[in-house]
Amino acid sequence: MPRPPATVVFAASAACLLAACGGEDRDAESPSVPAGVTVQAGSATSVHVMWEHATDNEKVAGYEVYQRGAKVRSLPGTTRMVDVERLAPRTAYTFTVRARDAAGNLSGPSAAVSVTTPADTPDDRRAPSRPASPRGTVTGTRTVTLTWGRSTDDVGVTSYDIYQEDSRIHSVGGDRTSARVTGLRPGTVYTFTVRARDAAENSSPDSAAVDLTTAPAPGAGPGTAPAELTATARKGTVELSWTPPETGAPVKEYELFLNGRMATTIVWGSAPPTGKARYTTTVTGGPGTRYSVKLRAKLPDGKWGDFSAQRTVVLPG
CATH class of the missing domain: 2.60.40.10 (Immunoglobulins)
Structure with missing residues (x-):
């Protein structure tokens, strides 16, 4: 006996309705083509x-x-x-x-x-010289420009790598002595270094560090990062000094980071020191151990402020 026509029409209508709903919900628009490759x-x-x-x-x-x-x-x-x-x-x-x-x-x-790609140089074990005289210019809320002096190498410098703290964020050719770094945050302290690299993957020592603070966003308040951080390595210790941020109230607490990890909390039990703050932290590495150091302040509202610039030290022998 034939199926009633109404049932067929209802089933087809339901299928069409479901298909239409799925089609309307699906994102069918493709992203834009990446530029600036x-x-x-x-x-x-x-x-x-x-x-x-x-x-x-x-x-x-x-x-x-x-x-x-x-x-x-x-x-x-x-x-x-x-x-x-x-x-x-x-x-x-x-x-x-x-x-x-x-x-x-x-x-x-x-x-x-x-x-x-350049020719292979398997016998090249000599690293390029350290990039000289790095400089930086803030060109907006999210952009800076870095320049440096050329490195030398027994074979040839293939590229220059830009590091922000301990992470490589950019590379340019060995014939370049400048780089434009984008995608930064407004009103933020950044510490940049440059390394030269040759075709055998030998990298130079870090250049001197360049501290740059991007322009604040419109209407933003004063910066919250500790300023003028210095770090001096001694046998078994690292001595620090910095200028506290201007928060409208004394800053009594800081977090100290070593090699990207929180190492200790610095708390002044009474009134914090006026002017420069100083602190000595104990480290366990042997001679030649490298430490990166930065800190941030606890603000009067209980939140943590921005990080200071980062400093890198090597323990003496």
Whole structure:
């Protein structure tokens, strides 16, 4: 006996309704194409790829890096650079970048950028000299420009790496002596150093540190970071001094960080010292041990303020 027509119509209508609802909810819009892609050979077997933020009607969830159409790296949406390694020396490569949203929509590929890795130098064990006379200029609430003197190397400097505290955040070619760093936070203290690198992956010592404070956002209050931090390494101790932030009330408590981890809380039981604050912390490393040091103040409202600039010391023998 044939199925009643009404049942068929109802089922088809329900299926269409469900399909329509699913179609309306699905994000079908692709992110914008990443712009500003640059590729720099970091060594004979690696390159450094960078790009600018893409945009999306929802949110950019990630980026994908391609070498001649083959995906070589997949990265989160907060990342705008990557080192591609295990390449062949003296070889030409072409890279593109695509943005991806949470729904899986991919942007079109960026403009293709080519680079040729330098020749391998397996017997080169000498690192380049330290980049000289680094300087910095704040160019906005989120941007700074760094400059430095050229390093020398027995074979040749391939690239300069920019570090913010202990993390590499940027690289430029060995023929460059300046870099523009973007994506920073307004009203924040940053400590930058520069290292030179050659084709054999030998890196120079850090340059002298450059402290820069980005311009505050409109309407922002005074800075909350301790200023003028100095650190002196002794045998088994590190001596610190700094200028407390102006908070409208005495600062009685600080958190001290060593190598990126909170090491101790500094508390003055009575009135804190006027003018420069001083503190000596005990360390357990042997001669030659490297420590990075920074601190932040507890503000009168109970919240922690911004970090000071970072200082790096090496324990003496």
